Amino acid sequence: MAQESNIVIDHGRSKWSDLWKKEDYLAIWLGFAIILVSMIAYFNFGPQADFAQKIGAADQIQAAESSKAPFKTIAWHKAQDDKGKLKASGSAFGKFVGHWTKKPGSWKTNPLDAFVRSEGQAKAMNEKALPKYEKAKAVSDAALSAALTSEQAAAGAGFKDTALNDEAKAKIADWRKAHKASGDAKKKTGNNPYNYIPTLIGLCIFFALIFGLGVKLMGENFTSFVKGFVLVFIVSVLAYMLGGQAVSKQYGMGAEAWGVLLGMIIANTLGTPKWALPACKVEFFIKTGLVLLGAEVLFNKIIAIGVPGIFVAWVVTPIVLVCTYIFGQKVLKMPSKTLNIVISADMSVCGTSAAIATAAACRAKKEELTLSIGLSLVFTAIMMIVMPAVIKAIGMPEVLGGAWMGGTIDATGAVAAAGAFLGEKALYVAATIKMIQNVLIGVTAFCVAMYWTMKVEREAGRNVGAMEIWNRFPKFVLGFLVASILFTLIDSNLGKDMGTAMLNQGVVKGGTSLFRDWFFALSFAAIGLSTNFRELAKYFKGGKPLILYVCGQSFNLVLTLAMAYVMFYLVFPEITAKI
Amino acid sequence: MAKKSLIRRLAAFVFVLGVTFAVIYGLFPWMTHSFDPLTRMSQSLNETGIDPSRYYYTDVEQVRESEQYLRGVLDQ
Numbered sequence: 249m250a251q252e253s254n255i256v257i258d259h260g261r262s263k264w265s266d267l268w269k270k271e272d273y274l275a276i277w278l279g280f281a282i283i284l285v286s287m288i289a290y291f292n293f294g295p296q297a298d299f300a301q302k303i304g305a306a307d308q309i310q311a312a313e314s315s316k317a318p319f320k321t322i323a324w325h326k327a328q329d330d331k332g333k334l335k336a337s338g339s340a341f342g343k344f345v346g347h348w349t350k351k352p353g354s355w356k357t358n359p360l361d362a363f364v365r366s367e368g369q370a371k372a373m374n375e376k377a378l379p380k381y382e383k384a385k386a387v388s389d390a391a392l393s394a395a396l397t398s399e400q401a402a403a404g405a406g407f408k409d410t411a412l413n414d415e416a417k418a419k420i421a422d423w424r425k426a427h428k429a430s431g432d433a434k435k436k437t438g439n440n441p442y443n444y445i446p447t448l449i450g451l452c453i454f455f456a457l458i459f460g461l462g463v464k465l466m467g468e469n470f471t472s473f474v475k476g477f478v479l480v481f482i483v484s485v486l487a488y489m490l491g492g493q494a495v496s497k498q499y500g501m502g503a504e505a506w507g508v509l510l511g512m513i514i515a516n517t518l519g520t521p522k523w524a525l526p527a528c529k530v531e532f533f534i535k536t537g538l539v540l541l542g543a544e545v546l547f548n549k550i551i552a553i554g555v556p557g558i559f560v561a562w563v564v565t566p567i568v569l570v571c572t573y574i575f576g577q578k579v580l581k582m583p584s585k586t587l588n589i590v591i592s593a594d595m596s597v598c599g600t601s602a603a604i605a606t607a608a609a610c611r612a613k614k615e616e617l618t619l620s621i622g623l624s625l626v627f628t629a630i631m632m633i634v635m636p637a638v639i640k641a642i643g644m645p646e647v648l649g650g651a652w653m654g655g656t657i658d659a660t661g662a663v664a665a666a667g668a669f670l671g672e673k674a675l676y677v678a679a680t681i682k683m684i685q686n687v688l689i690g691v692t693a694f695c696v697a698m699y700w701t702m703k704v705e706r707e708a709g710r711n712v713g714a715m716e717i718w719n720r721f722p723k724f725v726l727g728f729l730v731a732s733i734l735f736t737l738i739d740s741n742l743g744k745d746m747g748t749a750m751l752n753q754g755v756v757k758g759g760t761s762l763f764r765d766w767f768f769a770l771s772f773a774a775i776g777l778s779t780n781f782r783e784l785a786k787y788f789k790g791g792k793p794l795i796l797y798v799c800g801q802s803f804n805l806v807l808t809l810a811m812a813y814v815m816f817y818l819v820f821p822e823i824t825a826k827i
Numbered sequence: 828m829a830k831k832s833l834i835r836r837l838a839a840f841v842f843v844l845g846v847t848f849a850v851i852y853g854l855f856p857w858m859t860h861s862f863d864p865l866t867r868m869s870q871s872l873n874e875t876g877i878d879p880s881r882y883y884y885t886d887v888e889q890v891r892e893s894e895q896y897l898r899g900v901l902d903q
Contacts, residue, residue: 320899332895428892432875491880495855498872502880509847517840544885552894554901600882632879637864661881664889669871679893683884744898752885761885826900 261719271532274462276727279539283731286759289341296750299334303745306331317407319417322392322399325424331745336754348451349762350444351769352489354497362489363448367441377436388430391423425672452481455766462532469526476527479520483511483773484766500629500662503765504600504772508618511776512784520777528774534608535724537767538693540760541601542731545690548740553680554823556815560655561684564804564811568596569692572800580792585704586612587619591793593692594620595800598682599628599658602689604768609697609725610704614775615784623797624658632662636670647824650674651812654681656804673827690732697725 267273290296306327313324336342352362361369398416405412456477464470487507490496496506514520520528550558569592576588590612594603600621607617635657639649650667653674657663660682667678701720706712735755739747787793816824831839859865872879877889884890 328895328899435876490851493852495859496851497878497880498859498869499851499855500879501851502878502882504882505880513840513843513847517843518836541883544883549894553897598882628879633864633868659879659882660884660887660890661877662879664887664893665868665872665875665877665879668875668877668889669868675889676893676896679884679887679890680897683890683894686884748891752891756885761883765886823901827897 262715268465269467270723271462271466272535272723272727274465275532275535275724276539278458278462278536279542279727279731282540282763283543283755283760286345286755290336290339290750290754290759293341294336294339294750294754295334296336296746299336299746299749302334303331303743303749306745317399317402318413320420322395322420322423325420329427331749334745334749334753335757336750337758339754339758342754342758345759345762348447348454349766350442350447351503351765352444352448352485352492353442354492354494355489356494359489359493362492363445364443365439365441370439370441373439374437377433377439381430381433381437384426384430384433388423388426391419391426395419395423448485451766452478455481455770459529459532463526463529472523472526473529474527476521476524478527479524480527480770480773480777483507483514483777484769486510487769487773500625500632500659503769504621505625507769507772508621508776508779511773512618512779512781513776515777515779516781524777528778530614530771530774530778531608533767533771533774534604535722535727537764537771538605538608539724539727539731540764540767541605542690542728543735543760544756544764545687545728545732545735546739547687547690547732547736549687550684552684553677554820556651556812556820556823557681557684559815560651560808560812561681562688564655564807565596565685565688568800568804568807569593571803572596572796575799576792576796580796582792582796584613584616584787586610587616587787587793588796589696590616591620591623591796592800593689593696594624594658595627595797596804597688597692598660598686599624601686602692604771605689605693605728606696609693609722610700611722615779615787618775618779618784619787619793620797623793627797627801628658628662631657632666636666636674639670639674645817646671646674647677647816647827648809648812650677651681651816652805652809654678655685655808655812656801657682660686677827690729693725694729697722 268277309327310324313321313327337346353365355361395416398412398419402409402412402416407413456474459477460470460473463473484503484507487510488503490506490510491501491503496502511520550562572592572595573589576582576592577585582588586607589610590603590607593606594600596602597606603617603620603624606612607620631653635653636649639652644652649670650673653666653670654663654677657666657678660679663682664675664679667675670678698717698721701717702712705720735751739751742750859869871877875889877887881887
């Protein structure tokens with residue numbers, strides 16, 4: 249993230265050739281090419297018609313059941329489960345893309361397990377998991393049988409006996425719990441053999457070609473890029489391997505953290521070879537990844553838990569972000585505004601993804617991004633363990649605890665982990681609040697880009713004209729927003745179930761997010777390989793970034809808890825009662 | 828960096844990488860086994876299959892399940 253001139257230029261410098269020569273535009277074209285191919289493949293050759301039929305049939309069952317009983321019956325839930333099984337990524341295209349974009353898998357003791365799993369190993373894993381699944385299935389079957397009996401009793405009374413209805417409702421809830429546990433156990437019996445080495449080689453060649461073409465269009469040397477790219481790709485692959493280790497994952501250290509760490513270790517001990525530096529195209533990888541991330545930022549998700557969710561995730565978060573930034577500027581006197589805003593966004597919005605988007609939007613330095621993500625990782629690991637323990641110890645209700653954790657813990661995976669540790673309801677609320685907050689990164693990136701263009705980078709005492717704004721504005725943010733708006737519209741038009749099956753479980757999970765994940769991993773490896781420890785240490789001087797994070801997060805904890813309590817227990821207790 | 832010999836650079840690389848691995852694969856598992864809340868968190872993660880290192884909601888299966896559950900109970 250090179251920081252060029254900090255002053256807004258007075259004259260227009262946009263040229264038509266920018267469209268095929270500038271990194272921002274190339275990131276947009278590459279991102280949209282992937283989006284377009286995925287959309288065409290899934291919507292023209294995918295299972296949409298078949299899904300429409302199945303969703304229609306399930307909807308009919310659910311409508312009939314809803315009109316019959318005052319609670320959600322077994323048939324209603326089964327129809328819902330059938331809809332949940334619809335995933336467009338199961339189509340031929342989805343399988344093809346999934347196969348060729350595979351990342352090294354999880355492992356416990358042998359790192360080679362991340363790359364190769366024999367048939368014998370897969371069989372042994374499945375056999376080990378089988379008894380637990382059989383036990384869980386037996387419990388689920390028994391719970392279903394009890395639920396059926398209760399529901400039949402309630403139906404016998406024409407669903408007019410409140411006591412029988414309540415009993416049936418409770419038994420059905422028990423069955424759903426057991427059914428979920430059985431489903432989780434079943435997933436562990438479906439291990440397959442693999443060898444990712446050939447596909448990783450193929451993927452390296454593919455990425456080298458597409459990014460190499462972009463680099464060539466930017467006027468740089470294709471061959472130099474490709475040579476260096478091999479090292480960047482290898483570091484990314486090793487980062488995926490190290491991040492896939494069970495303990496590493498448990499503490500929230502995934503491929504992104506390992507990419508930076510491993511790259512930095514190489515750069516600061518062995519020294520990054522000069523021939524690898526032309527491939528450290530941090531911005532190009534990040535911007536392309538962000539355009540793809542736009543496809544996952546669906547604005548219609550913000551109503552998932554009603555008004556309380558909007559207040560906790562969309563009112564508190566901007567307040568915390570702005571206050572933390574002002575605190576950093578006025579009280580702490582942070583020497584770097586970009587570091588200040590990246591830490592503020594990282595801490596208040598949603599960790600790594602918000603940090604990446606904000607850093608790119610305000611053209612922060614790569615060391616500043618590394619530092620803020622490092623802070624976020626440390627505090628996420630601590631909060632993920634401490635918060636559920638504290639909530640349990642003081643006897644806070646699960647819904648309140650879930651909303652509190654969802655609004656404050658940075659990474660979504662850590663939020664889900666902390667929520668699941670606390671309880672089922674806490675998981676549901678925490679994960680949903682986090683999802684709503686995740687959507688905020690689109691708005692954050694846009695506002696930060698505008699603020700930087702119009703205020704921060706403006707020469708004192710001068711007005712910024714529309715043309716200047718356009719010249720300075722990071723164009724990839726537009727690609728990111730267009731992708732987000734486009735996918736939001738498509739998702740809304742498709743309806744909830746079809747949107748989930750075709751977009752979330754198809755175009756996104758079977759296309760764009762697979763590439764997005766790799767592009768971010770490549771960018772973090774490139775950041776590590778081009779980062780100097782001493783440069784990084786300079787940004788930490790005086791511990792101001794740490795103080796900023798701690799103060800901002802403390803404010804976030806207090807405000808989120810207060811807002812969650814007011815919303816879920818004083819203003820909308822009926823919503824809480826339903827959860 | 829360029830002035831140092833290859834042997835010294837290699838030694839530094841092995842040392843730093845060794846220390847990092849010792850922390851992640853030595854200290855962290857020890858902490859997990861030694862402290863009760865960490866042990867229980869580890870067990871919970873094993874059972875649910877949640878990956879705390881995933882940062883965006885589309886990467887976490889449990890978010891979709893939570894959304895579906897809430898949609899069901901809130902009659903959306």
